[in-house]
Amino acid sequence: MNNLTQKQLASPLELKLIDSHTGGEPTRTIISGAPDLGMGQMSERLLVLQTEHDHIRRAIMNEPRGSDVIVGALLQEPVNPDNAAGVIFFNNVGYLGMCGHGTIGVAVTLYHLGKIGLGEHVLETPVGEVTINMLTPSCVQIENVASYRYAQDISIDIPEFGKVTGDIAWGGNWFYLVKSPQQSIELDNVEHLIHFSWQVRQALEANGITGKNGALIDHVELFGAPANSTEADSKNFVLCPGKAYDRSPCGTGTSAKMACLYADGKLQPNQIWLQQSIIGSIFQGQISLVNEQLIPQITGEAFVNQEISVIFNSEDPFQYGFS
Numbered sequence: 001m002n003n004l005t006q007k008q009l010a011s012p013l014e015l016k017l018i019d020s021h022t023g024g025e026p027t028r029t030i031i032s033g034a035p036d037l038g039m040g041q042m043s044e045r046l047l048v049l050q051t052e053h054d055h056i057r058r059a060i061m062n063e064p065r066g067s068d069v070i071v072g073a074l075l076q077e078p079v080n081p082d083n084a085a086g087v088i089f090f091n092n093v094g095y096l097g098m099c100g101h102g103t104i105g106v107a108v109t110l111y112h113l114g115k116i117g118l119g120e121h122v123l124e125t126p127v128g129e130v131t132i133n134m135l136t137p138s139c140v141q142i143e144n145v146a147s148y149r150y151a152q153d154i155s156i157d158i159p160e161f162g163k164v165t166g167d168i169a170w171g172g173n174w175f176y177l178v179k180s181p182q183q184s185i186e187l188d189n190v191e192h193l194i195h196f197s198w199q200v201r202q203a204l205e206a207n208g209i210t211g212k213n214g215a216l217i218d219h220v221e222l223f224g225a226p227a228n229s230t231e232a233d234s235k236n237f238v239l240c241p242g243k244a245y246d247r248s249p250c251g252t253g254t255s256a257k258m259a260c261l262y263a264d265g266k267l268q269p270n271q272i273w274l275q276q277s278i279i280g281s282i283f284q285g286q287i288s289l290v291n292e293q294l295i296p297q298i299t300g301e302a303f304v305n306q307e308i309s310v311i312f313n314s315e316d317p318f319q320y321g322f323s
Contacts, residue, residue: 015310017060018112020105022302023248023281027105028060029073031113033310041079042086043126046095049074049088055320060310061092062321068092068244071102075110076124083129084121085110092323093242097127098145098172100251100283100298107132107140108302127172138301142251146293147171147259150212153179156203164200171255171296174211175219176204185224185235187278190245197222197239221253232276248300249275249283255296258287262294 015033019026035053037045049056059065061072068091076086087106089096096102103123110116111134118134131143151168154176158164166178183189183196197220204210204217211217218241226232238246238253246253254275261267273285284299312319 014312015056015060017308017310018109018304019306019308020108020302020304021247022101022104023277023283023300024279025101025246025248025277026070027073027099027102027109027302028066028070029075029106029109030056030060031075031109034074037076039077039079041126042076042088042124045076045086046088046126049090050095057090057095058321058323059312059319060321061090062323064318065310065321066092068242069247071096071099073099073102073106075106078122078124080122080124082122083124084116084132086124088126091240091242092244095126096173096241098125098130098252100142100144100172100253100255101246101248101300101302103130103132103142103251104140104298104300105302107134107142108138108304111137112304135299138303139299140302141297141299144251144255144296144298145172146290147255147296148294149260149263152263154209156200156207156209158199158203160199161196164203166200167260168209168211168217169256169259170211171257171259172252173219173256174215174217175221175253175256176200176209176217177221177223177256177260181222181224183222183224183237185222185237185278190237190278193222193237193278194239194243194245197237197245198243201239219250219253221250221257223257226274226276227280232274232282234273235276235278237278245278247277247279248281249277251283251298251300254283254285254298258285258296259294262287
């Protein structure tokens with residue numbers, strides 16, 4: 001039985017969810033029924049959710065209701081009443097500062113609910129404000145948080161694969177972007193890609209290689225040639241914290257990639273970068289410089305595909321999931 005406090009057990013037990021997918025990657029948004037997290041900044045509310053109500057995350061992310069593929073989003077009242085909403089992202093193993101595909105999914109969900117219209121709106125996330133532009137009911141451009149390359153050409157030795165070199169970059173999450181991985185970035189090779197990328201992540205941790213201020217690097221990104229060079233500039237594979245791979249081109253990963261390209265002089269402001277995912281979906285990316293900071297813009301499509309009422313049953317030993 002889950003070890004829950006009486007306070008947690010007294011939390012509202014009827015959640016309303018809306019599922020969407022962005023380029024094939026699912027987002028599950030809690031639209032009502034979640035416990036009160038206070039009126040602090042999203043980073044503060046994330047800590048309340050994590051420390052006092054983590055069973056809510058586990059209930060909808062983990063089996064038997066969820067899976068390691070889904071990213072969750074909890075809608076919140078914004079601190080600034082002029083903003084559209086606040087949002088906290090999470091997955092099957094924990095919490096995310098930002099999620100690019102999830103932000104696009106949340107935007108389309110808010111439009112579906114009639115809470116926003118076409119045009120620009122602002123979302124509050126635990127890592128800062130994010131601007132969304134509803135171009136159509138399903139096409140969204142997001143302006144991500146400032147991104148940058150933190151370290152270049154960091155090499156690690158992996159017993160099974162030898163020396164691997166990559167860059168460390170921030171795109172709203174921390175990434176290790178492998179250079180010349182010599183792996184086939186194809187869907188039929190996905191089990192091998194997961195194995196390789198997981199070995200990379202474990203080696204980073206074992207060698208004490210981190211992001212800024214000792215932050216955990218919990219995303220590994222590989223690149224290869226796109227299926228068609230006229231459709232995209234690159235194809236990627238992104239291993240997420242819960243050991244699932246991103247079906248979309250990964251918004252924060254594309255942001256991190258563009259930060260590295262800019263640092264190498266290979267991408268200029270307002271130049272379009274088309275990033276293809278391992279399943280073929282595409283994000284359009286570009287960068288701008290604002291007060292000497294690199295601000296990525298990511299454009300992609302999302303579609304609402306189901307509405308869910310979560311039923312909790314006190315007799316169900318797995319009502320809060322298992323992992």
